[in-house]
Amino acid sequence: MKLLAARMSRVALEAHARAILRVLLSYYMTNGYAVALGYLLISAGVGLVLGTEAGAAAALGAVVAIPPDVAGPRKGKFRQMIPTPILGVPLFFAVQMLHSSPLELGILIVVCTFVVFLGMAWGKRGAPIAIALMFAMIFSLAVPPNEEVKRLSAALSVTGYFALGAFLYVLYSCIVHRWLNPRYRVLLLADTLLSLADLMRLQARQFGEDTPETRSEAAGGLISRLLARQAALADQIQSTRDVVFESPDTLPRQRLAAMLLHVLDMRDHMIAGALDLDALKQHAGHHSVLAQMHDMLFLLAKETDMLADAMLFGRKPERPMDHRAQLESLRWAVDEDAMQSDPNRLITSRNPSPDALVHSLAERMANLNDEVQRLFALARGEGKPNLAAVRTSWHLFVSPVAWSIKPFYTLWSWGAPALRHAVRAALAIATAYVISLLLPWGTHEYWIFLTIVVVLRGSLAQTLERRNLRVGGTLLGCVLALSILSLHPGYLAMILCLTVAQSVAHGLALRMYLYTAVAATVLGLIQSHMISASSSTVFALFERTVDTLLGAGIAWLFSYVLPSWERSQIPNLVRRVVKSQIDHARTALDLIQLDAVDNTPELKWRLARKDAYDSLTALVLAAERSLKEPRAVRPPLQPLELLQAHAYQMLAQLTAVKTLLLMRRGNLNRERLEQPLTRAMERITNLLSGKEIIIDTIDADEPAEPIREPTFAPGPEHVPQGWDADLMPWFERRLEQAILLAAQIRKDADQLLAK
Incomplete structure (x- = not known):
């Protein structure tokens, strides 16, 4: 017992030490080290050369220039950094001149605060600059006036040292940021992998034993946490895109970019991973299968952590075990006796049999395993990056670095x-x-x-x-x-x-x-x-x-x-979610990809998928923030939560369809697919846009009934095998579920917009 306790204590200690090391080696702390070194060089250097008072003022200038200095793309770094000293130095000087005039000083501070905070309209790019300009005024108050020198001379002197520190830091930041760019690419991707592994562990809980406690958790906090974690991951992926997708003109950069593409695919597989989970839980004999899938997700998450740690420490990762063979055999792990006696065992395309559902889940788990294998192969230098899909259009996936005047026009509404x-x-x-x-x-x-x-x-x-x-x-x-x-x-x-x-x-x-x-x-x-x-x-x-x-x-x-209560922002966010779902459905169900000679249609779909994730992320974050607001001004939470869940499920259904189209495009019968895909796209578009009247809607997890009439004729269940090209029953199931979810999204959106 003592040995077991000691071992558990040692494991816990190692886990804590590993977590601390991950923070110390992270991209944000690396950025902090670079910032601190610049501060040290400027403050100590100016202090040693020009005196301690000059060094202290220069240190203030460096501190003011620091907030916009974050890990990001090389392009546009100077344009992100230079507004702070250009605007901050005059503010610093004005406060120095008005130190002995309380009324004028107060008016200056209040008016400038209003103008500076308008910069928040530029979002993540404008907020650090606004904060830095406020620091310029506030730190100027911290510098006591020199009573022995004339006011103008004293103000010019201290402002000169302040400006020296600020401009020196901008120069230092641009140089060091360019030098650290290769390391930032690795660290940002490693941090994204760690977040992905945490999401995998959280999603694994959905595969736990089906008990009243777990059902209560799933109906309560687990789904909300999954949506919140998905939203945080989407935001983190965009930050990583901005750096990793910039100028992939060398083999190491191309490998990192290819790894990020596999991370995006893993996210899609994870969202689609639980599509048939609730349907399977309606049948007997599934507990051992789900337990194995639960363990497999934890194992894949551990391997993802190992890859991230190797990247953080600059090591070559060890080759992981390939679990596909185990997952291929997992579909036979169902308790056949229980299945045979199961009254819910149906064999229609609308209600697949339990063994078909198990195979579908296992196949998606195998896809996750394959992506992990590809990640390790690229990290070990054994895999060749396949960048053809987005090679010529990566700029479409990264945030713009040029300043735009458009946010200024959105300000002038109460x-x-x-x-x-x-x-x-x-x-x-x-x-x-x-x-x-x-x-x-x-x-x-x-x-x-x-x-x-x-x-x-x-x-x-x-x-x-x-x-x-x-x-x-x-x-x-x-x-x-x-x-x-x-x-x-x-x-x-x-x-x-x-x-x-x-x-x-x-x-x-x-x-x-x-x-x-x-x-x-x-x-x-x-x-x-x-x-x-x-x-x-x-x-x-x-x-x-x-x-x-x-x-x-x-x-x-x-x-x-x-x-600005979140309730006032919800309608616009809901409309954006609905619009992005329409755009994603149109691109996901477009058969042009089967005839294309290049990857332009796939690129269009990836962009639509990105916009769908971004819109959902904004809605999820707004819903989270609304929980801290007074109860009287909160938006209706139930339809809001349902809209988020249904939108993610619809993304998963259509992503599964699109993935099958891309993976099997050489073996698919275009004539057979054209009519059901076109009809599904039209119905989804009409439902989401409100052009089709919803007579009756149901939950997508219940036994499916048509909204108005059967969209697809039921047929015999056909379990898809790795060598099987006839996937029509599964296409029909995914499309039918997507149509039902579109109706649910429209219903949820109408409830929110009517409030």
Whole structure:
């Protein structure tokens, strides 16, 4: 017993150590290390050459230039970085000039806050720049005016050093980012593989034993967690696409790009993996099969983890075991006696037999196994990348790097979330400014502003999360900063502490914000101590804590002012989901791929599939955020959850059809397929667009009945084998289910749009 306990403890310890190493070697921490090195070189270098005051001001310039510096494509890096110093330096100088004019300073800060926060309309590209510009104003407040020098001369001097640090960091960032690009490609793909493995383990729970407890979990949180994890993975895949699909002009880059394509295929196989699971659970004798599939998913997830770890550590992965033979024999693992006595054992194309369902599930599991084998072969340098499908059109799959004026035109509507958020932020900063003037100390009023900027988000859910983490992180950071400053470190020692804090604060900002809050507190307190070493450290810690509580409270209060409740965004997101499902259905069921001489039709389908995933991701994330909002303003959750589930199921059904068309296009009878595919495409389009009146809809998992009349005539069950080219019964089943799901999606959408 003691040996078993010791072994379990050792395994748990190894798992924790492996998890820590994955974080330390990740792309976001690698980005944090690069950021910290740039901060160290600039702050220490300028300080040693021009003096400590110049070094401190240059360090502020570097800190302001840092937020937009994230792992991304090489192209457009300079255009992403340069707006911050160009716009931030004038803001810094203006605040310096108005230090002794409270009224004018307050007006400047409030007006600029409103204008800067309008930049949130540019999404992930605009938000870091908006935050950086706010930092430029706030950190300028942190620099005390030099009373011994004329105001203009003092402002020009400190602003010059600030600008030097900011522009030096932009130059450093562009150079280092280009040098790190090959490593970022590997690390982003490895992180995506780890997320994919986690999703596989979560999906494996669907194959667990069918008990009242598991049925309750499936009906409750499991499906929601799966949808949320799928949405997070889709967002992560897009970030990886932007880097890995850029300029695949060398063999190593082509291998990584090909691996990402296999990851996309694995995601499709996983979504389709549970298509027939509920139908199989209606029959007896399936428990041993599902248990083996459950174990197989965990095994494939473990192998995916092993590949990701090898990539993180720069090792050549060991060749994995091929499980296809085991999966091929899995279809015979059904309890035949139980099956023969099963009253639900039907043999129609509309209701396949249990052994056919088992084979279908096992085949999709085998497809996952094959993709894992291909991933390892590419990573080991044994497989040749097949990039013909998207080789000439990769630019269509990556995010644009050029700035567009279009978001500016969407701002000028009172319901625009970015406009309301800008007004909300300006009012919060104005309130904080008035409070800071009334405080008995008032020496570090910028701490209140800083807390508001990092806590106040566009939605209540994000604001609440940031509020709690910010307060907790500040308290821990104050204790850590007091411990460091009590040792009376020298200038270089403090620069080293700031470097480590900057690395953690930037690297974990989007992953583990609690650690970012701790590091940011240490960064702010030590930076403040360097700027004004005469102040009391203990009192500064007390002031920092109180100001953080005030800032968090103000941000929380103003999150209810002119709120952009998710309910107001849901209708547009629902319409986008329906439209993307129509586009995906048209491309997935188009027979042009069978006659094409190139991969243009397949590329069109991949783009439509990407848009369908993106639209669903936006809807799932909005639904998640709405759960933190007041109950009275929440959208109707039941039709919202049903719409998400039905849309994912429809994606899975049509992806399964398209995959069969692509894999068997050389062996398919076009004449037999044309009529059912065309009819299905027309009905799905009409149902989703509302042109066909829905007389009766049912749940797609129930025994299928036609919506209006039988779409396909039932025929004898035909279990598809690896060598079988006649897959019409399965095409008919998938198409019938897709039509039923289209009706359900329209019904769910109508309920949401009617609210």
